[in-house]
Amino acid sequence: MMKYIPLRFKIPIIIACTALVSVMSYSFVEEYFEVSKNLDIFTTLFREVNIHYVDPVDPGKLMKKGIDNMLQTLDPYTNYIPESDIEDYRFMTTGQYGGIGAVVRQKDEYIMIGEPYEGFPADKSGLMAGDIILEIDGNSTKGKKVDDVSHLLKGSPNTKVKILIQRMGIDRPEEKELTREEIKVKSVPYYGMLNNDIAYIKLNSFTESASREVGNALRELKSKNSVKGLVFDLRGNPGGLLNEAVNISNLFVSKGQEIVETRGRHKDGDRTYLAINDAVDTLIPLAVLVNSGSASASEIVSGSLQDLDRGVIIGQRTFGKGLVQTTRQLSYNSQLKITVAKYYIPSGRCIQALDYTHRNEDGSVGKIPDSLVSTFKTKAGRKVMDGGGVLPDVTTEARKMSAIASSLVSKYVIFDFATQYRLAHPNIDAKSFKLSDSEFNDFLAFIGNKEYDYTTKSEKTLEDLKKNCEDEKYFADLKGEYEALKAKLSHNKQEDVQKNKEEIVNLIEDEITSRYFYQSGRIRESLTHDTDVARALEVLGDSKVYNSLLSN
Numbered sequence: 001m002m003k004y005i006p007l008r009f010k011i012p013i014i015i016a017c018t019a020l021v022s023v024m025s026y027s028f029v030e031e032y033f034e035v036s037k038n039l040d041i042f043t044t045l046f047r048e049v050n051i052h053y054v055d056p057v058d059p060g061k062l063m064k065k066g067i068d069n070m071l072q073t074l075d076p077y078t079n080y081i082p083e084s085d086i087e088d089y090r091f092m093t094t095g096q097y098g099g100i101g102a103v104v105r106q107k108d109e110y111i112m113i114g115e116p117y118e119g120f121p122a123d124k125s126g127l128m129a130g131d132i133i134l135e136i137d138g139n140s141t142k143g144k145k146v147d148d149v150s151h152l153l154k155g156s157p158n159t160k161v162k163i164l165i166q167r168m169g170i171d172r173p174e175e176k177e178l179t180r181e182e183i184k185v186k187s188v189p190y191y192g193m194l195n196n197d198i199a200y201i202k203l204n205s206f207t208e209s210a211s212r213e214v215g216n217a218l219r220e221l222k223s224k225n226s227v228k229g230l231v232f233d234l235r236g237n238p239g240g241l242l243n244e245a246v247n248i249s250n251l252f253v254s255k256g257q258e259i260v261e262t263r264g265r266h267k268d269g270d271r272t273y274l275a276i277n278d279a280v281d282t283l284i285p286l287a288v289l290v291n292s293g294s295a296s297a298s299e300i301v302s303g304s305l306q307d308l309d310r311g312v313i314i315g316q317r318t319f320g321k322g323l324v325q326t327t328r329q330l331s332y333n334s335q336l337k338i339t340v341a342k343y344y345i346p347s348g349r350c351i352q353a354l355d356y357t358h359r360n361e362d363g364s365v366g367k368i369p370d371s372l373v374s375t376f377k378t379k380a381g382r383k384v385m386d387g388g389g390v391l392p393d394v395t396t397e398a399r400k401m402s403a404i405a406s407s408l409v410s411k412y413v414i415f416d417f418a419t420q421y422r423l424a425h426p427n428i429d430a431k432s433f434k435l436s437d438s439e440f441n442d443f444l445a446f447i448g449n450k451e452y453d454y455t456t457k458s459e460k461t462l463e464d465l466k467k468n469c470e471d472e473k474y475f476a477d478l479k480g481e482y483e484a485l486k487a488k489l490s491h492n493k494q495e496d497v498q499k500n501k502e503e504i505v506n507l508i509e510d511e512i513t514s515r516y517f518y519q520s521g522r523i524r525e526s527l528t529h530d531t532d533v534a535r536a537l538e539v540l541g542d543s544k545v546y547n548s549l550l551s552n
Contacts (some may be wrong), residue, residue, distance in 0.1 A: 003030075059122050073363075075339055075356040077325050083333040087154065093241060095185040095207035099154040100161065100178050102127060105413060109142050110134065110151040113165075117185065118518040121178040127165065129515055130419030134173055135164035138387040149459075154513040163251045168419050184209075191217040196531065198540055202523055205247075206240025206297040211247035218251060218280050229285040229540035231533060235315060239296025242273070242324060242343070250275035251303045252311065254282055258344075259304050262324050264341035285546055286311030287536040290392060295319035297353050300343060303390045307346040309380040309550045314536050315394040320353025320389035346375035349386035381552035393549050396532050404496040405503050407454035408447070417446050418511040420541060428516055430524075435505050435512070443508060444497065 005331060046066075048060055067080045091097040104111050113131040117123040129367050153161060159180050166173050173176045173294025187210040191201040200222040205341070221227055239245075244257045256290050257275045283376060288302045288311050299318045305311045324341040344350050354365045373387035401409070408414050415435060421439075435443075455463075466482060469475040475482070497504060504527045514522035527533050539546055 013078070027148075051124075075125065075323065077321075077323055077337070078339050079337045080330075081335040081337060083325075086333065086335065089337075090333070091185075092205075093207060095187060095205065095209065097154060097183050098157045098180050099161075100125075100163075100180060101183045102153075104133070104146055104149055104153070106146050106225075107132065108383075111141055111144065111146060115514060115519065116547050117183065118520075120183055121181055123518075125176045126165075126176050127176065127178075127342040128167070128419075128422065130168055130416065130422075132166040134165055134166055135162075137162050155180050163213070168416070168425075169423055180436065186213060188217050190520040191221060191301075192524065193221070193225055193227075194231060194527065194537060197226065198213070198231060199225065199227045199229070199539055200231045200233065200527065200533070202233040203237055205237060206244040206248075208241060208244065210240065210244040211251070215251055215280055223282065224531045227284065229287070231287050231289060231531075231536045231540070232301060233289045234294045234298040235289050235291045235532070236293040237295070237298040238293065238319075239298055239321065242297060245297035245300040246273045246275070247277070248300050250277050250282045252282060252286060252305060253285075253308055254279055257308065260300050261344045262341040263344060263517060279360060282310075285540050285543070287540050288313050289532050289536060290315040290318050290390060291398065291532075292316055292319055292389075294390075295321040296323075298328050299390050303345040303351055306384065306390060307376075307378050309378050309382065312394060312546060312549050313390060314394045314539065315392050315396055315532055316398050317391050317395075318351070320351055320390035322350045322352030327380065347378055347384055349374070349384060350374045351386060351389050353388035380550065381531055394535060396535055399531065400494075401505055403454050403456050404452075404493065404500050407452045408504065409507065411450070411452045412448055413450050413452050414511050416508055417443055417508065419514055420446070420511050422515040423433070428512070430513070430517055430521065433509065433513060433525075435509050440501070440508075443504075446498070452493070455488070457489055459486075459491070462486060462489060468521075 024182075046059075046063070049062070050057055064080070064082065071078045071080060084513050085439065087097055100122040101117040102122035103114040103117075105114035105117055106112075110132050112133065113127050113129055115129050133419060135141060135148060136149065139154075140154075141149055142156055155161065160177055161180060162175060162177050164173050164175050185207075185350055187207050189202055189204055191199070194200045200213060200216075201217050201221075203210060218230070221230075242260075242262075248259075249259045253275050255275050255278055259273050259275055261272045262270060286305065288305060289304050290298065290313060294302065294315075295318065299321065302313050302318065306313050322342050322344075323339045324343050325337050326340050328336045328338060330336055342350050342352055353367055355368055356365055368387035370387075373385055376386060377383050378384055462482070462485060464476060469482075487547050506526075508526050510522050513525040517524070539549070
């Protein structure tokens, strides 16, 4: 039964409600008018440009450019996806596409096979890394870019494509006919044992099968070995699906545990994600490897495991992407990927590094200032910070490639040597393969006439000094000293190769191994000289160190 309200109370209530409705109505009308007005301006402007511009314009390209530039003012993750790009977007979220199953790379005027995926059409047809693609279905690929050729190679499963290739050491081109398949790229390209006690799992992306692949790998490793610790590698993993990050965290934490919370503009859309399944193992000592390329979903997993004191984080500070995206369907089969929320891990911190909401006057984006960084606490009371990525419990130096090694890689010198090696050696032993001294001498002979010059940091600094001196009219007086110093700094490429022999040999061994055992072989070989992995083995091998890192 409703209670009687005296008239003297009704009048203020009616006035307040009327005022509230008026304000809300005015706000709605004003916002609607602004949207309607600007849409009308944009439409009429687009029409006038299309009709009256001095040269013909492409309406589709013009509109795409306008949309892209508009969305760039928001953040880098809010993107327009036209119908023509839907397949590429589907590959990012599912790991699936229709094609031949190979990575392609630019080499001079042509595109070459960078690496075939094991067991897919490119591999089954005998295509090898280093094969130059001359034609696709009779059309020359000369001068085409990677995206152009990739598009031609993709297509519906069970359709055929003819490829004319040129292989190193063979005079005549060879034509191959391939039948496209549904290509499913693994989220977990490799897992295995690092030694008798410590297991290893590498996760490349958070596609819709990621948690299943990680779970299956973990169960298999535990069933076949006496696993006393796990190294979970998220380095270079840019993220992916939020629910897969939750499910992967759930593999290591108990059912019902909070993993992450999302908070957006509309409070009714805020959501807390809990571990809803039984964990695979809540006790196994865990070391999670991260670096500056670990972002988004990788930061949910590493950050939540850190906040829950479930594992030790090793490596370098992560990227700092704490923004959540979803897709909205648009007309003509296009989509909008839009940022709708920020995520917060169990301690309550958000690891977003850049503040897109408050841009600088010039439109640039700044990092969260130190004055606004807050301290939070993990489940055990350890102090952790927000304001820019996940800071590891054990920080290591980022791996930096020497200038000579970088040049040998970027100029495809090591790649080409591995191609030659593979053609000359039908097989290698996966467990015992190492580049011999005589084979390294073969490499030195191979690079004798190759172009792989580079500029050292010292040489670049000297050139900058010369330019500044010339600008300030001092160079004439310093020219003699400059020439003498330049002569001393002038690098000898052969000497640099010898100085950095160990690093270069490791890169050659990784590349050669991949020619026989694909991506999993490359990863397995690289682990033998991986300093972050070595540090993780040290931590997991000493229970006192491991437990002290997780205690308050």
